[in-house]
Amino acid sequence: MSSDAVDLAAWAGDGVPDDDSRDTLFATLAHELRRETVSALLDERAPLQVAELATRVTEATAGRAEADDRTRVYVALVHNHLPTLEAAGFVVCDTDADSSTVEASGELVAYRRAVEAVLSAASDRSPDDASGELTALADRRRRAVLAALDGSPSLSLAELASRVVDRESETDADADSIERLEAEVRTALHHVHLPKLVGVDFARYDPETRTVERGDSEFVDRLSDAAFPSVEW
Helix, strand or coil: CCCCCCCHHHHHCCCCCCHHHHHHHHHHCCCHHHHHHHHHHHCCCCCEEHHHHHHHHHHHHHCCCCHHHHHHHHHHHHHHHHHHHHHCCCEEEECCCCCCEEEECHHHHHCHHHHHHHHHHHHCCCHHHHHHHHHHHCCHHHHHHHHHHCCCCCEEHHHHHHHHHHHHCCCCCCHHHHHHHHHHHHHHHHHHHHHHHHHCCCEEEECCCCEEEECCCCHHHHHHHHCCCCCCC
């Protein structure tokens, strides 16, 4: 398993998933073709020929399996999505056989319940919405923002940055270091992370008053309840 692989045992069982695992999990599933690939492979007990997998994924995403669509999906799987899934520890590919095959990894099968909870939450959204929401979650600072906003009616940007720094800091730092960190985080939140969260309705941000509050999307809450009940984002 590569260094970028999801530690499924750490997040799907009784343990708390670490930030690296959640980064990789959400980033890996933040594409419709990869979600449909994982879903198809979890239904199989034996390795599946990549050509057959491409047909199934095409039917799931396009509602049909026309030759041109199937070829496009096949090429995307071989050159992009299967290598990404294998690097993340989700699948095992065999390219030495007469016809290339792929199967779900043992780790993925063992913890399929939690994986399927994420897939189920995504399936209730449009493919583009689900991809955008999972991409937004594939960053630990944005998850720290959601945790800091949880239960708060609204926060100033400065207060939010302070809470994020508190969550990210692993050791005690002197006042000058904390002040510099908070300034850096305020800038990153304003220009990068809050626009991403606002774009998927995870947060609302008024750049004039610099106040932030949770958005109306229930996607994060559903993930928390179904797949990550013991995790503080």
